[in-house]
Each structure stands twice: as structure tokens, then as C-alpha cells.
Amino acid sequence: MPYDPHAVELRFQQGWEEAGVATVAEDPSRTPFYCLEMFMYPSGKIHMGHVRNYTIGDVVARYQRMRGKNVLHPMGFDAFGLPAENAAIKGGAHPKAWTDANIATMKGQLRRMGFLYDWTREVRTCEPRYYRWNQWFFLKMFERGLCYRAKRSVNWCPDCATVLANEQVEDGTCWRCHNAVTVKEMEQWFLRITDYAQELLDDLDALGQWPPEVAAMQRNWIGRSEGAFVDFAVEGQAEPIRVFTTRIDTIYGATFLVLAPEHPAARRVTLQDRRPAVETFQARVRAQSTHDRSTSKEKEGVFTGAFAINPFSGERIPIYLANFVLMDYGTGAIMSVPAHDQRDFEFAKAYGLPIRVVVQSGGLESDRLAEAAPADGVLESSGPYTGLPNREAMAVMGAFAKERGFGEPTVTYRIKDWGISRQRYWGTPIPIVHCPVCGTVPVPEDQLPVLLPQDVAFTGKGESPLATHEGFVKAACPACGREARRETDTMDTFVDSSWYFFRYCSPREESAPFEGEAVRYWTPVDFYIGGIEHATMHLIYCRFFTMVLRDLGLVPFGEPVKRLMCQGMVIKDGAKMSKSLGNLVEPDDMIVRYGADAVRLNMLFLSPPWDQLDWKDSGAEGAYRFLNRVYALVEDLAEDLKGPVQEPRGEVPLLRRKTHQTIAKVTAELDHRLKINTAIAGLMELVNAAQGYLASYRKTPQERYVLREAVESLVAMLSPFSPHIADALWQMLGHDGFLVDGPWPSSQAAIAKEDEITLAVQVNGKVRGQITVPADAGAEEVLAAAKANEKVAGHLEGKQIVKEMVVPGKIVTLVVR
């Protein structure tokens, strides 16, 4: 019977399900292994990116399980979010119905791919029994001061009518709809991720099994910067202006002070006659979109008429507002040292402000600078610090500022507190009530969850649908009982995904977010696979959340993921797959043509998991062809292999050696490097070798032993990659059960080892001949053989050997003159 992928795949998908092989439970007698893939946003249908991500995860989960580990391999849905709501606004179904329908479709597709998930542990973040714990964590953080409300300038997407976190703004546009983002002042809820900035940074060094580029991106994002605060008195005013600088050593070269246009002190310091100009400038900056503001590099500003006093030199310097100073970094105010900072230099040139060199790094003259000179050097024109190397001066001057009380050394971070308020419906309600008397009051724990109402109107205009839902908004104040107003913002969906992997451990737990025993058994996650696009979003948030959970005493560690892998993008014909480019490959079509096993194998074989993958239908055909060959091979041999066997003694047959070498190679690949493409190449080589063996197969018990060992090892090792066909062939060979429970073949070093090796012989760096020697031959013997080689001898004739060496197992090299 020819290989029929559909019949085979459906048969075993049903078989696995009926046998419940995917369902796992804690078992202290076995080693746990938590294999996790980023859960799914239920957008409608799965795409090739999902297929790749989940195939890699399924390989790891199945392999670890074949090795005897107790493997937790769950899947769930990141089910809150804007697209569901946008679909409702466009006149579609209710977000809940839309989401449920998509989940049903996508689960079917995952099942058809043969991914072995413990669906009894499925988590959907839009269910009250899940999101109530988001609310619970919110309250816990609120109690600890890790959660606060503040009026801030926030990123606002007019199109989505909601706030965005910094991480969700890409190049000045919304990460979802890619329309321009603007700035808006709003009351927002924030989580104090900055409290953990240092720990988030420090731990990166210990995450040895994370891709270094992800660690680098996070380092960059956290943006630690050492410097100092310095207070500059404002002439005629009591309140000073605090600046942040990383170059306090250059303070004698500060020739003006600059505030961000939105700086709260701007109004206070501006003199009466400068008001109109200052306000015009502020209005112009405010009108700019985030994108325009960050892309226009033109330095523009306005003089406030006020002067500040340099606390080191006593010098009187003008105060400006300028567009290049950002309110949300440092203190929103800087001292400008045009000689040593390029931005300050450009501004000074544009506004005719003085430029003074104070760090001499070689031949610098204040009135001849063509650009700023940020290099290290020796201080000049710097009062008592003149002559000091600038690095030393930094420390001394910082300490001096602290001693005199007008500043101090400090550290700032680029990362900001995480704004989680979203003016949308389809998310977790924030458990807060605003009371006219008591103010902001948290909803008591025993009143959770604050349920998201179902009956809302989706207009797509202005505020969240919740704000106009009378029944939801009206609430009694939990403190005094008076009529109050419920908070109508919902939480950023990244809150949902920050802890879902804990919930999988005990998904039906009703009295806590998760059950301690289960979490201690399974977590931290051993292996996590997902897209690198989450490097500075989800992958920072979930680390932060885990640290908070640790500080709440809920988990015994601060890092949720031991090993992280980011799979590469799936592209087609050199371009990202997308509907608009018309190069979308539908997994369903591929399955119809070649079956899930071939689609999986092709995905895995085309390139290493972390590299970009250029999808080729012809590759799937190749994979399909390979599976056909394996199927035909096993089918032809199945009956014969049940005949008598006897382990061969003495010289190891070539096929047997190849079998054991392949087992060693594939095992090593799946244990450590996960360069799955080369593991599959190894299996292909083994098939070629087995087929070659058939030419001289005489069906002796010894030969049959060798062939059976090869074929059974092959089928078992194929199982993580193409599990359905592997199970079918396994049963054809007379075994019961499913390969997901092993056995994984084992390699014997003595059999895998070559007893004769072929070495190349180099003369003056060029390969001139080949010699075959016993694997354990000594250097003397090898050299003798090399010199005796006819071709080598020709190159030695009439020459003198000046150097000879043998690299065991690798090469022989002779240098002649």
C-alpha cells in the first residue's frame, strides 16, 4: 500500500487523543521538563510563522519525552485585544463570539499539525477565571506601591483611540495599525517596572541560555546611564532647576541651560516679555506628532529671558527651551556644553551662544571647533579642577556636589514605568472605584472578579464602550458605600501574557492564581520558543512579573525562563509573507498536498531554527519524497525483519557503524545545539546507507540484525519530526504503543568508532595524497605511511623535510624545502 499521509495522520491524531497521551500530571519520581511556546493570539487562522514556532516546540517536547522526562507542553490563547474589538466595530460579531470562533478554527489547525498539547490545561485570558487574577495581581501591586496612577504625557493612537506603552510605538507609529502616534496628557495607571530596572539588567548576565542578541536588546532598552544630578539656582527665584548630566566634568564649559518644552518650570522661569515667544514655541512643539518630533533633527529653541547660576563657577548662563531636550528622560533639563556635546554644539551655533573648551584632548581651541569634542582629556579653564584627567574629575566633582548639597551622583534608566491603561473594552477591567469622597479605592479581593459586561455598544468613537455602560460604571464605593464611578480603562494585554505560563501548571485552581506545589514542580520554564519581536516587550514584562511574584512570596525564583530560542522569520521569495504581497502560503493547502509530517519536516530541514527561512513548496515536495522512501523501505522489509536475528561479532558492519554514528549525532543535536536541520540530514544519510545495504542483503540472522537495528533506530528518531508516519511504521515493525513514550535508541561508542581512518597528507599546505591507517595508529606509523604514499613521495623527491606533524584523526602535514 502506498504512503497515504492523510489516512496515517488522522488515524494517529485520533489514536493519541483517545489514549490521552498528551495529558500529564506532576510526578515527583520523574524529572520534569517544561517546554513552552508563546501562546497564540486568536487572529483567525494560523500562518507559517506559527507552524514553524510550534513545530520546533513539538520536536523538543516529544524528544524530551522519549528520553523519559515528564514533559509539560501546553497551549492557550492570548484572547483579549484590539482586533476582536475592531471586528465588532466594523459590524461583525461580538468580540467574545469572534474570539471563540477563531480559537475553534485555530485549535483544529494545530491538531491537524500533530502538535501534542495537553489541552486539559488550555488557558484563555479572556475568561473571568483567568483575568480575575490579573486584577488580583493589580491589587497586590497597589498594596505594595508598585502600581500607581499619574497624569502623564502618553503615546496616543488616535486611530485605535487608546494609549500605547513605549514598547508599542514603532518608529513613531502604532504597532498595531501603523498610524501616527501623538502625545496626550492623561491619567494613567502605571506599574513600577523601573524599581526592577537594575535587577532586570543584572540578571541578563546570568541568562546564559538566552540568545545574546535578546540580552543586548534588553540591555539597550533598559538603558542604564551613570551620571549626576546638579541643581542650578535660577536668578531671582528660590526654586533651582535640577539637571541630569553624564559629564559633570565639563560643567565649567556649560554656557547655557535647556529645558524640555513641556518642563513644569518653564512657565515659572519665563520673564514677562518673553512669554508670547515661549508660548508660541511650546504650542508649535506640542502640535507635532511623535514621529515628526523624533525625526526632525533641526535644533530649535527659545530664550526664556531667565538666567541660571552655575554652582561650580558662579557663572550666569541663559535658560532656553529647546525641542531636542526630552521631558521623559533624566530630569527634562540639561546643562549645555557645546564644546563637548554635538547637540549642544549645533544649538549654540544656531543661536550664537558661546563655546568653551574645558576638556583638552589635543589641540582643541574654543573658537575653532568644527564639531563637538566628546573625547576624554585633561581639564582646563575649570577652576580648582584644572589639570585633572576628566575621568577623575567626574568622581571628585560628583562628590563635591553632594557634599555641598546641590547635587549627587546618580543612575538613570531609559526604561519607563509601564503604562497599562487602555481605553478599550476587550481587556481586563482595572479593579478600582473612584469615589467623590474617598478618592481612588481598590475593589476588595473578595469582590473579584470585576466582570466585563457583555452588553455593550461598539461605536468605534471616543471613549471605551465601558465608559458609556451605565450598569458597569455605577458602583458603590467599597469604603463608604456612596455612589461612585468604576474605573473604565482596561489593562494592556501584555499583563495577561506576563504570567500565563504559571497558570498552565494548575489551570483550574480557583483560590489562587496558581497552586504552589505544581508551580514548584514545573517551573521555571526549561525551554521557551517564540518570536524575537517580543524581546523588549513580553520578554521584559514576564521577567518583571516573575520578580514581583517572587517578592510576593509566590514563586521561589526571579527568572521565569532557563533557555530561550527565537525562531527566525518565515519568508517567501525573499520577502516577508503577507496578504498584501500576495505571497502568503497557507499551511492548510500544504497539508492537503503533502501531509502535516512533510510540512513539519520541510520547515525543520530548510534552515536552522533561529535563521530566516525561505519557504519553498519544492522543499515540501522533497520532504514528502523522503517520507515516501522511508515508508516504502519499511513496508518492504517489515515482514522479513520479524525473522531470526543474531548480533554480529567481530568486525563491525558499515551500516551498523553508520546507525550508531547517526544516533550519536541526532541525540547530541537535540540535547544541545538544536540545529535540527543537520539532525534530519543525518537521518537522510542513514536511509541512503540502509538502501545501499539492501544490494548485498542475504537475509542471514546477523545481516538482519544490522538492518533491523538501522530501521528501528531510524523510525524512532524520525518520530519527533514526523510523528504520525513514525508511529505507523513502528507498529508495522510489530511494536505496540506510541513512540512518544520511547524508546529513544542508544548509541554504543565502541560500535560508532571507526577502526580505520583516512587521513589527508599535506605537503607545504596542499593536500597531495590520502592514506588509510588504523584508527589507533601512532604518529610514527602514520608518518611512515604518509611518506610511503606514492603521490606524496613525488612531492618530497629532492627536497628536505624541515617539519612534520600528525594531528590525530585529522591530518598529516609535511613542510619541505
Add this chain to the structure above:
RNA sequence: GCCGAAGUGGCGGAACUGGCAGACGCAGCGGACUCAAAAUCCGCCGUGGGCAACCACUUGGGGGUUCGAGUCCCCCCUUCGGCACCA
């Protein structure tokens, strides 16, 4: 601008610690089977030279270290990703 990753046949890729570059597959070419086609099987397949055995060249470019470099060091080019007026 800063940080990071990468550049190998017609294509995807292999070469794990410096040791015969091109495993494995795709495409292509030739052959077998077939009335024919598909499928399958066998062979060839980096470039140049030679009837040949063989020789020379070849891992983005240039230099270097080494008996020996795709791999290590320096400079440069290109592509991709991240950050970007961060004081």
C-alpha cells in the same frame, strides 16, 4: 550615529574546538523502466585548463597570524534586525 547578527555552488544550507570547503536536500543534465507520461531507480553536477591521471583558482573585498584560515586578528564593503536628539 550606536549596538547586534550575517555574507559559502544556480538555490536552501553543511563544515561543533583552526585540519581534505561544498554533507544533506532542491533545481538542472544524462540514462533505465514505460506505447507515452507521472512516479520510481541509477549516474553527473563550484569555476577554469587538460584526452587523461592531474593542475590551478574558489567561502563579500584587502591585509595579517599559522605548517595550515570559511573558522582567529586588523581595515573596508553589503544586507538584515534593534535603538536612536537618552544629556
